[in-house]
Amino acid sequence: MRTTILLVFLTLRAILRDRVLHMLFGASLFILLLVPAFSLFSMRQVQELSITLSLSILSFILLVSAILLGASSIWRDIEGRYTATVLGLPIPRSSFVLGKFLGIAAFLSLCSLVLGIISGAVIFFSASQYPAQQPIVWGNLASAVFFNGCKYILLSAIALLLSAISTSFFLPIFGTIAIFLAGAASQDVMEYLSGDTPLQVSAISKAVIKTLYYLLPNFSAFDLNVYAIYSLPLPLSGLVSIFLYFLTYTTIILCLAAWSFGRRELS
Amino acid sequence: MKVKALSLIFFLLLAYGLNVSYLARYMGERPAAIKLGYIPSAGALKLISADQRFTIAEWNVLRVLLYFGSLIEKRKNNISIPPEYYNMFKTIQTAVELDPYNMDAYYFAQAAFTWELGHAVDVNGLLDHGMRFRTWDYYLPYFAGFNAAYFLKKPQVAAIYFQRAAELSGNPLFANLAARYLYETDQTRIAIPFLIMMIEKSTDKNEKALYTTRLEALMAAQKIVDGVEQFEKKYDRKPLTLEELVTAHLLSEIPTDPYGGIFYLDDKGKVQTTSKLAPFNAVQKNIPLTNP
Numbered sequence: 001m002r003t004t005i006l007l008v009f010l011t012l013r014a015i016l017r018d019r020v021l022h023m024l025f026g027a028s029l030f031i032l033l034l035v036p037a038f039s040l041f042s043m044r045q046v047q048e049l050s051i052t053l054s055l056s057i058l059s060f061i062l063l064v065s066a067i068l069l070g071a072s073s074i075w076r077d078i079e080g081r082y083t084a085t086v087l088g089l090p091i092p093r094s095s096f097v098l099g100k101f102l103g104i105a106a107f108l109s110l111c112s113l114v115l116g117i118i119s120g121a122v123i124f125f126s127a128s129q130y131p132a133q134q135p136i137v138w139g140n141l142a143s144a145v146f147f148n149g150c151k152y153i154l155l156s157a158i159a160l161l162l163s164a165i166s167t168s169f170f171l172p173i174f175g176t177i178a179i180f181l182a183g184a185a186s187q188d189v190m191e192y193l194s195g196d197t198p199l200q201v202s203a204i205s206k207a208v209i210k211t212l213y214y215l216l217p218n219f220s221a222f223d224l225n226v227y228a229i230y231s232l233p234l235p236l237s238g239l240v241s242i243f244l245y246f247l248t249y250t251t252i253i254l255c256l257a258a259w260s261f262g263r264r265e266l267s
Numbered sequence: 268m269k270v271k272a273l274s275l276i277f278f279l280l281l282a283y284g285l286n287v288s289y290l291a292r293y294m295g296e297r298p299a300a301i302k303l304g305y306i307p308s309a310g311a312l313k314l315i316s317a318d319q320r321f322t323i324a325e326w327n328v329l330r331v332l333l334y335f336g337s338l339i340e341k342r343k344n345n346i347s348i349p350p351e352y353y354n355m356f357k358t359i360q361t362a363v364e365l366d367p368y369n370m371d372a373y374y375f376a377q378a379a380f381t382w383e384l385g386h387a388v389d390v391n392g393l394l395d396h397g398m399r400f401r402t403w404d405y406y407l408p409y410f411a412g413f414n415a416a417y418f419l420k421k422p423q424v425a426a427i428y429f430q431r432a433a434e435l436s437g438n439p440l441f442a443n444l445a446a447r448y449l450y451e452t453d454q455t456r457i458a459i460p461f462l463i464m465m466i467e468k469s470t471d472k473n474e475k476a477l478y479t480t481r482l483e484a485l486m487a488a489q490k491i492v493d494g495v496e497q498f499e500k501k502y503d504r505k506p507l508t509l510e511e512l513v514t515a516h517l518l519s520e521i522p523t524d525p526y527g528g529i530f531y532l533d534d535k536g537k538v539q540t541t542s543k544l545a546p547f548n549a550v551q552k553n554i555p556l557t558n559p
Contacts (some may be wrong), residue, residue: 008294041329049325056322125486127277130470146316184317192310223318230368 004095004102007086011103015069025111030059032118036126042090047136051124051229055144059110061115062108063180064150071172073263077254078167094258101160101254105153112149119145134231143226150246155180157250158217159250161257164264179216186213187220204207217249303334303354309364316365321434324366327358331377336473352384363393367400377410378465378474382481382544387418398431404434406468413461455489480525484544487522491530494518505536 015021032054039050041073077083089095120141127136159176166172190213193206201209221242227234306312316323338350362372376393380386394411399405402423414427417423432438462482469475491509494517498506502517512518524530528536528542 041332043323043469043474044334044374048368048370052321052325056319059318061475143350148293151318181315181317185314188310188313225318225321226366229321 003091004090004099004141007091007096007099008102008106011073011100012106013083015103015107020068021065021113024061024064025188028057028115029118031121032115035119037127039126039130045132046130047123047127048229049227050123051141052225054123055148055225055228058112058115058119058145059148061094062111062148063155065111066104066108066152066156066201067130067159067176067180067240069107070156071163072161072169073100073178075159075172077166078162093262097160097164097258097261098242098254101257104156104160108153108156109149109181112145112152116142116145132159137228137231139230140224140231140234145195146224146226147224147239147242150243151219153215153254154222155219161182161260164202164257164261176258180219182212183217183219185219185220186216218245221245226251303351303358305354305359308359310363312361312365324369325371326364327362327365328369328371328375329360331355331362331473332366332371332471332473335375335379336471338471339476356380356386357390360393360414363396367396370401370404373397373407373410374399377414378469378477380476381414381418385418389416390414391419391475395446405432405436405438408432408435417457417511454500455485455492458485459489481544483525484540485522488540489539490522493520495532495536506532508532 033056035050035053038053039046042049074083077100079087083096087093120138123141155176158179159172162175163172166175189209191207193201216239224234226232275429287311294522298383306450310324335350335355336346342350347392356376359372359376362501366372373394382391391411391414394414395409396406397407398411408428408431412425412432415428415545416425444539462478466475466478466482469478491512494512495506497517498512498515501517507511509518509521509532513520523549524540524544526540528540528544530538530540533539
């Protein structure tokens, strides 16, 4: 346990020293500060546009961070012989994977918190200039930021799994992006299949799509932006279900990552 | 070495300074390609946009607003470019499919596609879509009610919308509007208070300008209609020309049409204008929005 905690701190420290992430964070901060000015382009929903843009920037930064950190972790550690040094010590491989993941998750959480607070301030400023018909529900905004964080922590776990399997950056980077896009679209595809005017596809295609729908992570479940932007009533039972889904899916992915890394030949 | 480097930097800055003013002038003067262009289907955008669909929806609405705004700016300088109305409507439709709560999209559709193009049916379809989501917003049924009464001449349908607007706003004025629209035969009198309200609520300068010009035109037409009514009372006949109203001292002068047309009386004695109150081109009226 102590070694895992130590690995978490080591990973987090390494991430916090990453200059690429510094630049990314600086750029996002700069764009966030421009949100009140950009929001003025809207005719009648300045407040809503400021929330949309803030959440959009937050989501984009978390996406890039999750892919960069998750997909470039284990295979790069192997290539840089970092694993040979660390795993030479009496540290189980599963602890190594867990430590790496928790370090990345801690960074993504920290990022969500900091950018979430800044977004809140920016939105408050915009809304005070042009109040909307519906007042801001801060709880909805906090929930949207929280579940955005959960989504990208889950994505980083997937990136880590692909990174544990792969020997180069191709599979982790492009595989994570592909899974992200497929997972974000799966709900819409299912709705097209079972909507009022269902798509005409063969039974086999339908079965494949259904299987993928249950296998792929449902990222659209984490998207609470509409509740935050338009102050709609948030269904609490749904939130509990999403959080449980996040916990179980992430745990399964981590187990797979630890198992595959445990079976990997390390020179 | 240091002197050489400083000289190089100085030379580069000088070259940049000399060139940038010319470039800025060239960019300002070159003919702008004002084009809205094609937009992919809402389904395709939904699939690829992931959690950025609200930003994409708003971006598309803003594209239409900026595009239409630039055409209005051009028109002020007497450069009339026919708007891509089909692409504009398609973009707005796509935006509300991505974000069915987007207020900018509904308000813009009301402003741009009813008065100018006579597409109240399509706009009311869009407003009906919005009402399913923006369940608290009384403006959408109010707009739909106005369109039904003023453009589509369906006061019974308007009454249903106004009833809904009255329930949502808690303002009985909306319920009374339906009854008033049933008996009011003078359409200009109906439109003027609606336009005044739209101007008061508008924050976009181009939309405000659009409504203000329309209001000025309708007020000018109303002034002539009032003069014609007074003339009929006084002389027990309809005037043959507008000049007769000026001669009879009922109008100090013939009001000017802000759309560039000339007011006249038709065979039935109704006030008309050669511009047909169309800001861009009268031919644009009733072009199809649902099929290119």
